[in-house]
Amino acid sequence: MSATSIIERFQNVMFPAAAPYHGDAPLVVDHAKDQYIWDVDGTRYLDFFGGVLTVSVGHCNEEVTQRTLEQLQKVQHTSTIYINPIMVEVAEKVVALTPPGLQKCYFTNSGTEANETAIMAARMYTGNPIIITLRHAYSGRTMTAMSLTAHGNWRLGGVVDPYVRHVRNPYTYRAPVDLTPEQVVDLCVQDLEETLATTTNGRIAAFMAEPIQGVGGFIVPPEDYFKRVMPIVKEAGGVFIADEVQTGWGRTGGKWFGIEQFGVEPDIMTFAKGMANGSPIGCTITTAEIAEAVQGATFATFGGNPVTMATALATIEYIEAHNLVENAAVQGAKLREKLEEFQAEFPFIGEVRGMGLMQALEIVEPGSKTPDKHRATALMDSAKSHGLLLGKGGLYGNVIRVAPHLNVADADMEAAFELIGAALVDVS
Secondary structure, three states, X not given: OOHHHXXXXXXXXXXXXXXXXXXXXXXXXXXXXXXXEEEOOOOEEEEOOHHHHOOOOXXXXXXHHHHHHHHHOOXXXXXXXXXXXXXXXXXXXXXXXXXXXXXXXXEEOOHHHHHHHHHHHHHHHXXXXXXXXXXXXXXXXXXXXXXXXXXXXXXXXXXXXXXXXXXXXXXXXXXXXXXXXXXXXXXXXHHHHHHHHHHOOOOOOEEEEXXXXXXXXXXXXXXXXXXHHHHHHHHOOXXXXXXXXXXXOOOOOOOOOHHXXXXXXXXXXXXXXXXXXXXXXXXXEEOHHHHHOOOOOOOOOOXXXXXXXXXXXXXXXXXXXXXXXXXXXXXXXXXXXXXXXXXXXXXXXXXXXXXXXXXXXXEEOOOOXXXXXXXXXXXXXXXXXXXXXXXXXXXXXXXXXXXXXXXXXXXXXXXXXXXXXXXXXXXX
């Protein structure tokens, strides 16, 4: 079956809004193994985006796949009306690895549902409805999650949660004037305080934030940002929800979770994506006290599915066994160094930012900070033509996201550097 015919069939039966990357020439995947994807025409691609930071330990990882198959042949589904031992094992592993005090898990199918669960728990625990979150955030595709999201093009349907407030995010590159990182944090703190004073009664349910904004374009806050906002959140009666859907499970390098890079402890954490190497999963963990406040019946048909749980446990244990949290730090430093070399060479790279194995290039018109989404798209398409898959993001669609698997090796890095360099030359 040719790629052209499959694309035509796709267009006939799928929502147009579900538009794949690469415009008129989307990638039609046939199979994948480790760091590579092959299309239906037999072309091989080095994958440096991992299905949006989801394939964390390589495609069809043999250790993970074997344990998934073993569970698939044992029991496929029971739902949460029964207890399955593998779900308990995963919950125990999550409790052991997350910050102290987080003791109770709830499993769902996606980051969206994990975030919904976190919001529900925070509201029931505090008795307050107001959620404070950040501009440029992305939280998922349900109505509540889209209300939390602060990208106009991702907020569909016209229905919004009236109890969500968005405050300025610490996007230092796009501060309104030329400010130091410390001054940007001051500005964000002031905006949070004014938002509380002017749009709430001073009481909130939660402050929710990604430690590093993913869809926003890998926006990394200044080191003391969370330490500055936490006392304000607590004074307003709120809990802190750390959305680790993209930053979790070693992605930021040197730590298991992104929020650990900033020296604060959340009250609730949410996970998905790389937690199960591509299997649909969502996880919310919180304190025993907050979990106890969720009174009444709640149910997730596929949450804690034993096959997904086996995949998740195998993925996490693979990360542990192969020291991939440290590998993300080591390889991430090499990636950052090379991207900064490219920045010095190509004037349309306005900023290089990120942490560990989530790094970004903000593409701008040379000599300015004007976003250049057309060149960013051309760069991503050119990389594909050379055999490298990258991602894109940012409010303006001008940020290239680079996120290889956590077990990326030196040879993969060197190959990617050559291919990125060729693509940059193409769009110069």
